[in-house]
Amino acid sequence: MKTILQNCKAESGAIWYATELQTDDEDEEPEVVLHPFFWVGSSDLTSLSHVPGEGAVGRVFQNQEAERYLTFSAADDPVTVSDFEDTEITSMICVPFSSTKKNLGCIQFVNKVGGGSFTAEEADVCEMMAMLAAMAIEENDNLQPAWKPGKTVMRVRGVTREFQNGDVVTKVLKGVNLDVYEGEFLVLLGESGCGKSTLLNIIGGMDHPTSGTFECFGEELSQADQDKLTEYRRDNIGFIFQSYNLMPNLNATQNLELIASLVPNPMSADEALDIVNLSERKHNYPSQMSGGQQQRVSIARALMKRPPIILADEPTAALDYTTSIEVLEVMEKIIAEGTTMIMVTHNEEICRMADRVVRMRNGRMAEVTINRRKAHATDLVW
Ligand SMILES: Nc1ncnc2c1ncn2[C@@H]1O[C@H](COP(=O)(O)OP(=O)(O)O)[C@@H](O)[C@H]1O
């Protein structure tokens, strides 16, 4: 993709792959959704999934005809222009990603390098490269993405977060768009200070965005009041932090039972400790356990309420290599059982375990990649 972008003189781009969602009803036509299977560059794409016919991406897929906005102007179709309002997209070429036999999706090229407009010849190159890529993929099954996105569970659109200290306003999130899919392991990677925790706090219902919207399971929560957010967190989210936050005067089982008393239909402490491979430590106090073991107790605590989504903020940052792998093995097991996991880290190696890696830079999403083959926790080395 990077080579294609260079040849097409585009700053950013995405390959949108069409996938069929499973339906419960066999007679029903499967619903097709387009997801960005590869995305690189600084431009913020306004939306991270499209249905056929919707938006430039959806239209190009459906009509099999390229749309070219060599540079946006007021004279363009107002519907398309409004799609890109408030974004830094000034020019865009969207072309079918299909060979003679198969309609795979579409490729979007965003912003000419150095600004200005694309030329018609450059748009032709984009179209041809997309066709060549589609043919290559068709001939080589190994290039087909193995990842199939599930239903969208979270939808983040245009989220900003500013902090005000006296007269100084710091813009930490500068317009984040992100979809999270059911059952996926999403790794949010980025350097210290780029806004990862701030974003995690917003989608975890612990903070409000300054602007933009955030939806989980179809419910809009960006302006929800404290009661609503408390309910949202209780029913949906398990948190794991870098620090374990265990009660020092309670043993492993007691630490879990403290939570069990606060949630409806909790798991038993024994069951949760079994999942994190700590049954033999159930009577140990935190001071009698290693960092990795304490972190596993804190994971068990997050599991007690059977949350559909787990948010983990640098869960292995305080651990050495061996205990980190123990913790990641537990995470792997939980994900395999269907939990949606979003993990913040600055450890590049952990990315190899993810379904999708979203790279953040300076308060924005900079790149999304999908792992064609996922590594196991035990394969990681650092
Ligand atoms: N409550 C706050 N008030 C002011 N600045 C904050 C606040 N929270 C975070 N920031 C700033 O926002 C930036 C991003 O923070 P954070 O989301 O924690 O980054 P990351 O998790 O990627 O390391 C940092 O520069 C931090 O100082």
Ligand SMILES: [Mg+2]
């Ligand atoms: Mg952080």
